[in-house]
Amino acid sequence: MKEKLARLRLVRLLIAALKTKAVRILIPVVIFGLVIWAGQHELKKVRLGVMLAELRRIPAGAIAEIFVLALAAVAVMSCYDFVIRRQFRFRVSPGRTFRYSWIANTFNNLLGFAGLTGAGVRALLYKKSGVPASSITAAAVFLSPVVLNGLSVMAWLEIFGVFQAKTLLHEHRWMNLAVWAIALYLPLFIALQRTRLFAKWFHKQGKELFPWRTILEAVGASFVEWLFAGLTFSLIANHVLDGGVGWRELLGMYTVAAVGGILSMAPGGVGAFDLTVLLGLKHMGFPAERALAVIVLFRFFYYIIPWCIGLILAILELGFGGRKPGEEEERQLLEVPLTYWQKLWGWPGQFRFLSDLGVWALGKLVLLSGLVLLLSAATPGLLYRIRLTEDLLTMPVMHLSHQLSVIIGFALVILSRGITLRVRQAYVWTRIMLLAGAVFTFTKAFDYEEAVFLLLVALMLWISRDRFYRAGTPVIRRSVVLWLAITLVLAFIYYWLGSHIHNGFFRHLHLKEPLIGRMTARAYAVNTVVGLAGAWLLLILIFSLRPGRLPANRATPEELARVQAFLQENSGNLLTHMLFAGDKSFYWAQEGRVLFPYAKVRDKLVVLGDPLGQMELVSAGIAEFQRFADLYGMLVVFYQVTPEYLPIYHENGCRFFKLGEEALIPLNAFTLAGKKHADLRSIKNRFDREGYTFEVVSPPHSGPLLEELRAVSMAWLKGRQEKGFSLGWFDPAYMQQSPIGLLKDGGGRVTAFASLAPAYDGGKTVSIDLMRHTPHAPNGTMDYLFTRLLEWAKDSGYERFSLGNAPLSRVGQKERALREERLAGLVFQHGGHWYGFKGLRKYKEKFAPHWESRYLAYPANIYLPVLTLDLVRLVSRKVKP
Template identity: 25%
Template sequence: MLAICCIFAGFYFFRQERHELSTISDTLQQISWPALIAGLASTVLYIGLMALTYVFSFKAVGANVSFASSLELFLKRNFIGVFLPMGGITSQTFFSGIIERKGIPTYRVNFASAIFLIVGILSVFIVGIPVLAWLGFTATAHSALFIKLLYSFPVLILITWGTVSFLRKKWLYQRCKKWFPAAFVAIDEMMAEGLSKKYLWIALLMAVLIEVIGITQLYIAITAVEPGASLLAAVLGYTVAVILLIASPLLKGIGAIELAVTFILTEYGFGTASAAAIVILFRFYNFWLMMLAGIVSFVWSRQNVLLRVFPAGMIFILGIVNLVSALSPAIKWRMIALKSYLPLTTIHASNDLTLFAGVVLLFTATYLVKGSKTAWYVAVITTMVSLVGHLFKDIDYEEAIYATIVLIALLITRSQYKIKNDPGRRTMGIRTSIGVFVVALVMGVLGFYFLDKKHFGIDFNFMQSVQFTLQQFFLLSNDTLVPLTKFGEGYLRLISFMGIGAFSFLLYTLGRPYIFDEDTDQSDLSAAREIAQQYSVSSLDYFKIYPDKLIFFNEKRTGFISYKIANGFAVVLGMPVCENTAAAKKEILTAFEQFCKECGLHSAYYRVREADIIQLQSFKKKFFVIGQEATIVIDNFSLEGKKKQNLRTARNTLTKKGYTMQTFEPPLSNDTLQQMEAVSKDWLGEGEKRELVFSQGMFDKDIMRNHTVIALMSPAGVMAAFVELVPVFRNSEVRYDLLRKRNNEQNGTTEWLLLAVIDYCKSKQIAELNMGMAPMAGIEEPKSMQERSIKLAYEKIKRFRHYKGLRNFKERFDPSWENVYFAYESSYDLFFLPSALNQVMRDDES
């Protein structure tokens, strides 16, 4: 919404000043070729310094990357960042493969990218603070401007102090480390491993030189329009532009930057038309040429992502072309010729329609990158409207030709847009927008009709009331409606804001992906259970048909995938349950991945076994270890020997104190369930612990009634602890789920419960006991940034110490260990997956 406001703010400003801006095209045509060449040269230098900043950022972390690879990395990230939320930051997770293919590990790529970001932000403050100080001492003629900008000075000081404190590991660093320990262990380790201060300073120097080149670009634009202009205006304008670029949530500050820099230049005595011409030229050097270079980099490398990104970029440019063309004055001979065939009202309507289409196209570009099918339809229709609008408003055949090229590109790449959109939200958006329109129409018509003449100087009739209401709601040009009072101004703004709100909400709901969040019905669970009974190879399969899961079947319903949805992710538990062949698994995985694409979901796989990694690698998944799963082979287990002395002591001590073990076979009685519930509540405490689901169960009487339970009974006959055995689909294996005891019970309770489970397995001739996962364990030699972070947190952070204790506890039973993995699509997903995992594991009913 902030991005929408930025664009509308810029649009509103240029619309209000359209009469003064009528000379922009004349001003731009007078720019000399030397000025254009100087600007182009500055852009080439700007891009080259960006690439060098990457080169030295990688050198700072001990990695050598060529200039060509760094150049490709910058151009692609810069281009894709326009269409991403907080693109300057989030784009740093894209296209890491360019560097990883050179043999540089992922964690070094991520760390170097972080350094690139940090030095980029630091350079802004290194330039920004002297600018404000200089303005304060020298710009007495612009004291009002200085006072307005002075509000940002404490912010700059605070951020600079924070950066220094962080880099020197002072107060801010210590607080951040205390709040986010998991993130800092990896940072500390990598810095200790050999962060080169020499190359870090060189990278910072490159970043500062980039800001100098940026200032030079604006100065070139100023002198090209009005020679002999002030250098201070260029320094101040560029600094404000970069701050807005950093703060912009989307589209890299388009609208806000144009508005802010134009305002600053007018404060230095430039006319509105001259200031706008300067900004257009500056943005051509500093933004549009680099966008073009990004497109060239995609074409040069011939990557498939071009099929989606390139049309989105073309749509984005067409949106800008529409806005500029609609706000620019018409060419006189074309307008004279057009008036011979079309009435003036049609020409004005075409111009307004082109303007509105431009705004729609800007937002549609973002959804096109995501692959939205609805966005493709909107883009095609709006592009056709733009084509006709350009011809009917001023015979702008140049813009119409470009719109035709865009339309052809959209039709050629139509197969890339498969993501369905949420029909519920779409319907809600349409209904809400229609409702707002009806309210605005009724309010506007009645208001204009009954308003006192003093507010607008017009005694409105009914048709005029309808006409002016529609024009104001759709933000169409209207020179005859001029408010004469504050009330009149406010009345017009109210109708305009209702129009902006209605269209923004409509575009948002049309672009939202379809999220499949229906509950799984009992027939699907029953069908999944039958498949699991036939093909199950893991005790984890029991939790795949737990009531909290969604079930995806292949077309023949010979296999299924169990998953949950959160934050736009389909988080899968393990692998598909189907015939245990590579072909069967690939068939259902392919269908599920296609389903996720159509629904706008990112797939992730939780607790994947090592043997299944190859299967998922064919779908270009990335992996990292999340823990180890322990399994006891019953026939190999023995209590003999010194290593098992603690286990024997635990059982013998409790036996002497009068404790006994009791096995409860299903169906469990209400009395047994009540005793178990009392133990469970005591174990959970007063909100200190909470139920976790997804890969394990929760306390549910209806479910547990049909499970075997082994309980430790106190000398008084009260249940002190219990362990629940879940039914598995393999007769050779058993798995326990809930293992809970009262908080004040004797030591050794858990050990004896597990010994009792082993005895139970022996009595039932069960070959293996699955003890579940020890989280974060098993990473001996980390292979990625994620594994390094997990290993360091596991070994050094107090908060995760209990995971190490859990692993040591299970090790006392001498199990075999197998690493389990988490699979995901891209590094960008790691920004949002922790929250998604937290949601799928949360018990919403407790």
Template identity: 30%
Template sequence: MQTMRTDASEEPGAASPGLVAWLSRHRRALLIVLALTVTLLGFEAVRSILVEVHLRDVRQALHRVDASRLAIALGLTIASYLALTLYDWFAVRTIGYALPWRTAALASFTSYTISHNLGLSLLTGGSARLRAYQAAGLDFADVARVTLIASGTFWGGVTAVTAVALLSIQHPLAVAGQLLPLGLLHGLGAVLGLAILLIFLLRTRGMASLRLGTVTLPLPRPRLMAGQIGIAALDLACASAALFVLVPNADPALIGSFFLAYVIAIVLALVTHVPGGIGVFEAAMLALVPIGRSDLFAALLLYRVIYYLLPLLAAGALLVAIEGRRLRHPIAAGLGIAHRIGQTLAPPLLALLVFGGGLVLLISGALPPAHGRMHPLHALLPLPFVEASHFAASLVGTALLLTAPAVQARLKSGFHAARLLLVAGAAFSLLKGVDYEEATVLLMVAGLLQYARPGFYRNAGIGAAPVARWWWAAALIALLLSAWAGFFAYKRVPYSEDLWWDFAWRGNAPRFLRATLGATMLLLGWAFWRLMSASPRIGGQQTLDTEVAARAMASISRADAMLAFTGDKDFLVSTSRDAFLMYRVQGRTWVVMGDPVGPEEAWSELIWEIRRRCDAARGRLCLFQVSAAMLPLVVELGLQPLKYGEEAVVDLHQGYDLKGGQFKSLRYSVKRATSEGLVFEVVPATQVSALLPALQRVSDAWLHDKPGAEKRFSLGRFDPDYLSRFDCAVLRLEGEIVAFANIWETPNREEISVDLMRHLPDTPYGAMDLLFVRLLQYGAAQGFARFNLGMAPLSGLKPGPLAPIWSRLGAAVYGHGERIYGFSGLRSFKQKFGPSWVPRYIGTTPGVSVPRALIDAAVLIGG
């Protein structure tokens, strides 16, 4: 009997594969659009709820919150964040790592402060946690498990707190104007409590793990699970209590319903991915809590400052202090995990602080000044000066939002611009209304930025910084928030066209309208300029998702895929997100580096897609240094294949030794180098950061004797972030490093290779021979199938009269261009190790564009 099978796509109501693929490909953009939409709905909901609330009522409520309540709220906030650090610490212990609490605490505290303030937790806090734990030695799969367990801890706490709150509530709960009866609420609480008991029962019956797709999630022991749920419940209790104590004259009898409303509001803010839950969290609390609207809204404003902004400032100061100490004292400070975490997370947090400074200026410009502060300005400054300062402060705030990505990218231009804007913003804050509080905050951020100045080492304009979509979304939400605050503050002022031209000392509403228009025009103008000045890299990603990289590299057979981490490439990702290709645009030439990375089934999709995009941009396509496996696709695309050279590959299946006559000179070199006192060592990636100053010294000395700029694109360059990803082979002489090479390894142990190879000019004879011999022996001992010694450009090209013109030209350069590059010398050096030679090719558009494409590729590689 023939078994019949019905695909899911054929079932009634099932989504079509094309729709699923489209949703998968655009899920980030859809998330951002969803966040923007929900933000607008949240602002509208808050506006409708506060329609009868006056700004003066909110200010009076703020004045009724005394210093003791603020101190208690601050203490509860500290307790909540301490509990948050235990989420990760328990999760790390669950997967079998013994990291100290301070390491997990630093990673979790910084990642939570980022995700709390920016939302989109998987893109912001998740990536921050990944970078922090990778600096501590965990791989991608381990970090994914830590994230899942920490999330499970949070949701376990949510379930526990919700169950207790529902069971203890004494009054019906009003939701969307409807009263939910006590019986229903108590029944839901009992169901949630039973769900927690069921999980405990499954664990005690031997269920040790959960499988989610390809990820195995270990379940902690019942005692540890109880501890995790208790910690999460404590976190939520402290966080909600920090808000409750800020409500003036709050009735303690409402604590149960207040906790329940808080949990519902937090869950809504999380699932909508709105940055900081702005609008959504406030709307839910105002709708669910039966407390005076003015008092509750005042408490929510203070809560934003205490629970969100102060921890962000503290995390930024902490990481900048760690990073600043590392930059100023690299030998003493570069040894610990904390310093590696500081190095990876300081730029995002500094960028977030700069962004926060811009948000402060925008909201301040939308609200009327504090009572009585305009009187000193009236006596000292003319009105046009105050008006101009108010308008300029809002423009500076918008400019800070747009400068933040350049700060994250460690651009010198971003540092100088942000520092100037922060100081200018502080000055304008004082001149527009003596707002010394926000001026102090801006100067503190400027001080942190100044302290981290050595970390801004990249030379490029602000416009060169990549701006992720969620940065644009966050900037737009910040502008919407400031506009909403202004319309709320001046909702009793009747609108008329004359307001735009009303200049008066008490003309706060006109100032708000002019400032909002200026900020909007600046944001739109910047977006228009970025759109019009963008290079023809249509649809490419400037950063490679860690998930895509992990999936694509799981089964690769070529180590040069590690070029994806050099930081100088754009990426095109397959629709299945398990393969990618790397490329860069130089002039009009789209240079693709090597074969696509990932399963060969995805190569055709990627190559044809890059061909279409290149054609849409009127560019030339150049596939650089591809393997013979790519030749059918090169021909299929209508490109002209040109042999570029050969690479040397050493078979390691039988180990590697120096027996036999062909290795006589190599044995002599190794023996002599060893007798000079050279010692070989492989340094794990987790320890490379501590060696960066010594490696920098060797690299600088090596580059000093080389003409031209440092090579890139097809080779790595000396970059601390790049080098710290890989193990490093070093040669020491009397304890000092005199030569090094970073090691590339494929996860499946198919191939091992090296990229950056540098040594001091006065290194003893035979040092590089010793380095490569030991690396070959190390690769064989580690079970690798082959060692790739790299390319010999133009090697193996035929010069005969029947050969193509490119082959004859390349052979001539190879034979007579030794002074330019050392072509034959490079092949001779690699030949000593007994390799096999494998051809590599270039595929480019045929005709007169070939020379231009080759020149562009040479310029790109030459730096």
């Protein structure tokens, strides 16, 4: 029964660890999938070539009107920021307030997540202008429930008949419930304004209640935002539909579609909004191609173009200078007090990119540049430009430019990751690709708009050139597979768009004579394969010739000699002897006065134990080592650290996880006398009677002895692979570094042995390193060996003896412990089937040790389960002599 309850508790903890993330990810994905499934019948009717032709026939004057109104619709959203500027007394100029608003609102429009993206961007930007974090938090929390009020007003206008979407609501009656639900939000919001419940959820402290003037101004700002968005949608629909629908009907349709988008919780309402518009225009008698043209133009002018402008503004605000990213901004962003609504969405951990928004924006601009090149290559150019290109350029030049544009497009998509990671080499090659892409997209079909955009992105990169300081980043298999999958998907989309849109577009035009520049589906297939393969081959060659990666070098004899000399003047710790195994790399900080022994695993540098050196230099040494790791895109993790150093790790941005406890035996109190150690005394007497002998031999060890010990070790392993990093393994060169305790039977044959590891602390502490015994060793062999080792250490003048770690011991035992530690505690209690956690601690308890905690110190932006797998991989890595 107890085991069943324990399993149930384990399952509950796993569910608790995953449920928040599942809610954030699964709900929007499931709703989006349901929307696509429900609308697949309508989507099948869409002919993309015809839709593109509908877009191309809109006159330039109408495009200019739409562009101006869309920018105005985004600009009026700054009313939010001017409201909080007055209410919270931000000392920020009106111009800067407007720019911050544009950046935050365009990011929030595109990425969504219940307004949390906008809140995070505002926090970062206003913090840059010196606004206190507490004021930013209060302002962001104030805005989070306000935004929906404008749509609620629009819903009431729909209910009272000012806006009209009667046909849509009649055909789909469930939408009436959705409209009423949003409509009731406004009176509920007003009614709750003065309640403690509302304050608890959205004001955090439960005390600060805002004046009615501020609330009404915020509601008015929300209404202006939604109204102008609706007007932009209506203007676009009016031009695409040739004025066939009135403004009241279009605003009514927009309101119903926006309600569906909000309830779907997808970023920007993607899916639900679009399908509602598609259904609404279908009921009005318009073909699916025109409806899709309305949606595409609205997404482009209201979301994409303002967001591109927001990216550029973000780069100009945050992208100048050579400042290497520190953790201070991110820490201040992450320490913002949270409401329950924010906690539900995992804020702000899922938006850590905001801590360096300028470079993140550059990476997205480069990604967008690659997509623009691919889209430009997949869609036909304007007819008069195609005719002009055919007259001025030869067909081989046009086809070569088209093919090179595709290759560069794929290359920019991949390079965008390197730009986000601030890799210098990626910056250099991205600028080359952008300039080349501008040339080839121009010679392909005189697409000067795309060329200007690419040159603008290249200019933004040049402005921010000092921020690209990294020599390289680790090549992680999972990341490579992910980007390969992304480019394969983009390749398929490019081929599908090209072969469907191109031919459908020209058929829709009913041309009397064929166009020389028209491409076949086979030509698009060839372009896809050559473009994708060419881009990956080019990038592999670039980064292979100049890898810029941190090499995982093993320690050389000269370095080990330097460590030996260093330990003559500085104290070590219980893990220091592992350094002489030769499998670690060394970083010398603070002009060689602080030593970091580390090993590389994926994108992490794992330091074994606490840094070695003077205590007052360690904090600055950690910061120096972190900067070194950051040059290569690596993160620093400290493994098996002691409680004494925890404050130093904390001030350098680390979180902690308790790994277990180390058994330290105070030798001055150790004795076999008394009732408590009767079992150990009995075992010792039995082995002495049977003729077993014990001795400790000092190096250098003879060749025959090492061969005999190797045979014992091989028999003990039974074909298993040796572990490393924090564990010793049998290697003759390593065994020569320390004394070895030998247990021999009556015939003089070695039955068991244990190598000893000094702590390099002035002869105070010694520990067991490698322990092995023959398969046929009698019961109690290791008890006898440990007992004799403890007696030897006490007689030799040592003060403490370490029996090693008890993993997960006393982890997560308290009710309010972290979820991860409580989960680890359950593994300790009930994981004996895989590893004898409880048994190991119980065994060491018989020697009456003092238990000292050991911790894992890691950066806040590392996901602990992934880090755990990396550490298991590191310790289990095949060792090399």
